[in-house]
Amino acid sequence: MFWKSTYNEFIKIAAKPRSYIGLAAITVLVSVILFAMKVDGLAYISFITASFEQTLSFQGNVLNGNLMAFIVLQTLIIQVPLLVALVTGDLVSGEAAMGSLRMLATKPISRTKLLLSKFLAGNAYTLIILLWLGVMAIGFGRILFGNGDLMVLKSDGLIILKSNDVMWRFFSGFVIAYLALVTIATLSITLSCFTDNSIGPIVTTMAIIILFTIIGTLDVPVFDHVRPLLFTTHMASWRSFFYDPIPKQEIINSVIVLLVHIAGLLGIALYKFNKKDILS
Amino acid sequence: MPEKIIELNHLSKHFGKIRAVEDVSFDVYKGDVFGFLGPNGAGKSTTIRAMLSLITPTSGEIKLFGKHLHANRKSILSKIGCIVEKPDFYNYLSAEKNLEIFARISGSDVSRLRIHEMIDFVGLKGREKDKVGSFSHGMKQRLGIAQTILHDPDLIILDEPNTGLDPQGSISIRNLILQLKNERNKTILLSSHILSEIELIANRMVIIAKGKSIVQGNVSELLNEQDLIVSFEVDQPEKAVQIISEKLSPSVIGKTENNTLQLNIAYQLIPRINQWLAENGIQVFGIDSKRKLEDYFIKLVSN
Numbered sequence: 001m002f003w004k005s006t007y008n009e010f011i012k013i014a015a016k017p018r019s020y021i022g023l024a025a026i027t028v029l030v031s032v033i034l035f036a037m038k039v040d041g042l043a044y045i046s047f048i049t050a051s052f053e054q055t056l057s058f059q060g061n062v063l064n065g066n067l068m069a070f071i072v073l074q075t076l077i078i079q080v081p082l083l084v085a086l087v088t089g090d091l092v093s094g095e096a097a098m099g100s101l102r103m104l105a106t107k108p109i110s111r112t113k114l115l116l117s118k119f120l121a122g123n124a125y126t127l128i129i130l131l132w133l134g135v136m137a138i139g140f141g142r143i144l145f146g147n148g149d150l151m152v153l154k155s156d157g158l159i160i161l162k163s164n165d166v167m168w169r170f171f172s173g174f175v176i177a178y179l180a181l182v183t184i185a186t187l188s189i190t191l192s193c194f195t196d197n198s199i200g201p202i203v204t205t206m207a208i209i210i211l212f213t214i215i216g217t218l219d220v221p222v223f224d225h226v227r228p229l230l231f232t233t234h235m236a237s238w239r240s241f242f243y244d245p246i247p248k249q250e251i252i253n254s255v256i257v258l259l260v261h262i263a264g265l266l267g268i269a270l271y272k273f274n275k276k277d278i279l280s
Numbered sequence: 281m282p283e284k285i286i287e288l289n290h291l292s293k294h295f296g297k298i299r300a301v302e303d304v305s306f307d308v309y310k311g312d313v314f315g316f317l318g319p320n321g322a323g324k325s326t327t328i329r330a331m332l333s334l335i336t337p338t339s340g341e342i343k344l345f346g347k348h349l350h351a352n353r354k355s356i357l358s359k360i361g362c363i364v365e366k367p368d369f370y371n372y373l374s375a376e377k378n379l380e381i382f383a384r385i386s387g388s389d390v391s392r393l394r395i396h397e398m399i400d401f402v403g404l405k406g407r408e409k410d411k412v413g414s415f416s417h418g419m420k421q422r423l424g425i426a427q428t429i430l431h432d433p434d435l436i437i438l439d440e441p442n443t444g445l446d447p448q449g450s451i452s453i454r455n456l457i458l459q460l461k462n463e464r465n466k467t468i469l470l471s472s473h474i475l476s477e478i479e480l481i482a483n484r485m486v487i488i489a490k491g492k493s494i495v496q497g498n499v500s501e502l503l504n505e506q507d508l509i510v511s512f513e514v515d516q517p518e519k520a521v522q523i524i525s526e527k528l529s530p531s532v533i534g535k536t537e538n539n540t541l542q543l544n545i546a547y548q549l550i551p552r553i554n555q556w557l558a559e560n561g562i563q564v565f566g567i568d569s570k571r572k573l574e575d576y577f578i579k580l581v582s583n
Contacts, residue, residue, distance in 0.1 A: 005385050007384065008381045008384055008385065011373075011377070011381065012373075012381070015370070017372070098368055098370070098371075099365075100370055102334060102365075102368065103364075103367070105333070106332045106357060106364065107386060107387070108353070108354045108355070108357040108358040108386070108387035109354070109385045275336075277329075277334070278329070279335065
């Protein structure tokens, strides 16, 4: 019954027009960034590397597909959660608003299985969004700009990664980015269990991300103890795979924090959904 | 004694200070078309939601098919088909896809053939590929009935299935319900706020108001206890009025127009009055009776 219900959720997500907004938005955004880089990329690179040009000489294809993918990911990783929440925040509350949740809940399937099937389908959608971002950023980036060594700018220096040392880092980075997006999806599904309108959870998810991001970036001592616990702090951990050496402990910490958030939020969602009086 | 399909014992549901349902009890037997009657806001939908585990009762006991609902939710719900308030489908999917979705989690193996049979049964053949968003309210109601019977349930619960339908749509739904009862031998619980609708379909009923059950029993017996408006068409109306006033009371006589007397009397008195009139040489050309359903319902509910 669980897999049948999950299959139902896939069908519903696939049939909803709003599910394609994310894919379309990523296509447009990545295309705009790649077009801009194709036109003005060299000026952009020389602006970034200006401070190093007196001591270093850059040779070869600096403006390559790997750098484009890195720039695209860095730029869009803030926007992608909105595209994910647009669909996952609607999974329970949208059905409650529509009344179909009432019909589903009268079927011989436990509410736990019903919610878990929505959670699984939501995560599959999140994976599709992220994979499409990867295909657009890495695939089209390489097609348009070719392969080459990746230049990563850090606050304390510059890292050059060999082109044959990059793909596994992208893959690993995507795994962490996926974990971060699953956290967002779980947050929006959890909020979705508390209300019967579909806009509320989406807006609240974004409000929480903005609030936590501001707390995370405010360099004020009072937030020092809170900052490492916020999931938003760990959303950019995918970048750690592009450092040399790779800060393994930081990555492990990020994975733990994100997993704890997912488990905690899912637990709250299951409790609320099982106790919920379906009145819509 | 037929098998009890629904046993509701002292069911109550409170939302904060609001007592939506208070101490409601009734039984539904196998093969019943059970009318669940009450004005809007009486607590019918809340009771039905509790019976389908959509809400948790504050107190009381719900047994379906002889088992406690809470402990046997899955096995019980697999034997029930229902529409609560109105059928809400996925408007962006076709009728067929919607039925496939609900069939998959119905607890039975429902074939595509069965889905098409049910679409045909409710008169939507030819529209199965159309998106439900393009359906009228009546078509959605019929699709809702198809959804309730897809998995061949033993108990069908229909909450106000005629709401918002035009007379033709109401007749169509009523005929579908009667078909389910007569041809498929289903037990049906039908909620409504219209007594005449229940009278046409149900064999037993309960009336609730303000969350409490007021009266329950056999529909015809309950209604026969009440006065009817009976019209007697006679050749000597003045003499007939005099006889009836002497035998019964002048208060039972209502309007007298042309040769027709209107009397407010019990059902059982009709043959006796006919006999008295005949014994006194008054010719009776016609007798027509109407039930004062609205008066009966309002009297019960307001008390």
